[in-house]
Amino acid sequence: MALSVELHKKFKGFQMDVAFEHDGGSLGILGGSGMGKSMTLKMIAGLVKPDSGKVIVDGRIVYDSAAKIDIPARERHIGYLFQQYALFPTMTVTENIGIAMKKSGDAKKKEIDRLLEQFALQSLGDRMPNELSGGQQQRVALARILSSEPQMLLLDEPFSALDSFLKEQLLEDMIRQLSDYAGDVIMVSHSRDEIYQFCDRLLILDQGRVIVTGDTKDIFDQPGYREAARLTGCKNITEAIKIAENSIEVPHWHCTLEMDETVADDIHAVGIRAHYIDVLTEKPENMKNVIGVTVENVSELPFEWYCFFRVPNGERIWWKVAKVGEHGAAKYLPQKGAHVYLHMPPQSIILLK
The missing domain is CATH 3.40.50.300 (P-loop containing nucleotide triphosphate hydrolases)
Structure with missing residues (x-):
């Protein structure tokens, strides 16, 4: 019909x-x-x-x-x-x-x-x-x-x-x-x-x-659009500026992100869903899209943890990890105050108008 x-x-x-x-x-x-x-x-x-x-x-x-x-x-x-x-x-x-x-x-x-x-x-x-x-x-x-x-x-x-x-x-x-x-x-x-x-x-x-x-x-x-990303549950959304065919500058995360796809001229923001971010204790050599952050807060929920990271002189980035293992322990859980690195895989970055 x-x-x-x-x-x-x-x-x-x-x-x-x-x-x-x-x-x-x-x-x-x-x-x-x-x-x-x-x-x-x-x-x-x-x-x-x-x-x-x-x-x-x-x-x-x-x-x-x-x-x-x-x-x-x-x-x-x-x-x-x-x-x-x-x-x-x-x-x-x-x-x-x-x-x-x-x-x-x-x-x-x-x-x-x-x-x-x-x-x-x-x-x-x-x-x-x-x-x-x-x-x-x-x-x-x-x-x-x-x-x-x-x-x-x-x-x-x-x-x-x-x-x-x-x-x-x-x-x-x-x-x-x-x-x-x-x-x-x-x-x-x-x-x-x-x-x-x-x-x-x-x-x-x-x-x-x-x-x-x-x-x-x-x-x-x-x-596709910033508000649509927010309504579909994306919590990490921030301003972005296209600087090359496959690159975008993210001012409030103090980084440049490299994409696998061509960035359209009308892209003005990026987003990444919390569960797609990789948290690393050390910065790997030659790995792109890595941001150094400080763990601002860790909150425990019944079946997962929420973590808030702070980019130095920048915005918060939100991350969550499910509890796994025999006794409900995550494979890796950052501690409040620690300095860690966030890897944002190109295929997981959402380009937004």
Whole structure:
């Protein structure tokens, strides 16, 4: 199914200009707080009216400001899963699932029973929403949406209200439950892990605009833009200046980095993910991309250590190492105050616009 979106809306101190196309599968929208993620879904669904633009779902125009077309939300055949699920509090699980169903009589009962079984809710049909856990409420809400046979599903931060353990379990459940769904799925999240696991394609919003879109794994590997790198979890990002075809000067790290690839003229920053940095006790001869630093702080977490290094008269560089070995000891863990060297392999350096 094809989706074409062009949305423009002005808020106080903020302008949204979002345009993208999506053709099948699951699309993730990633962005910081207040960047327009949820608002994009609401305008696609018809819950909020844009100032101008166009939304086309599978060839059907559901909104076109120029042609004065604005199909009501209930007629767009788009399912919307709210952050708080929005179950009807005075209806049972069975009644909630059946409320939007197009079928009636025995066919309706049979379909409700099928959905109760699909979402492992067979024993909860007579319960009220306030008697359910957060995970159970989410499954009911998703079953209710699918009961209306929508052409598209919009998931608005569906795991934001859940604890981390339950979140991981329900994400796997949702991936399994939607594996047979024929329509497109768009999920908004501020969690890069959720997006990476769930979505084939990724769109990143910044300041109400699309800055990059493409295959999810490709964008995580090469985000292309500084803000996209930050949102995909890169913590070491700094200014850079191209000085030769394969070289960049990094002022705040007081070094020059040599690349295996040609550096484009519009590159103004570099990044490297914390787990790709090699920490060395001595500086090897003839090794490129090595920076001398001081260990500023070491923090222990349950399954890994975080280390902060300081470039003399420069910026911090963040590094992490997993705990390994029989007793949870890392192969090498620098101590606070030590002077060490950081090697940044060329293939692990991210060039950023």
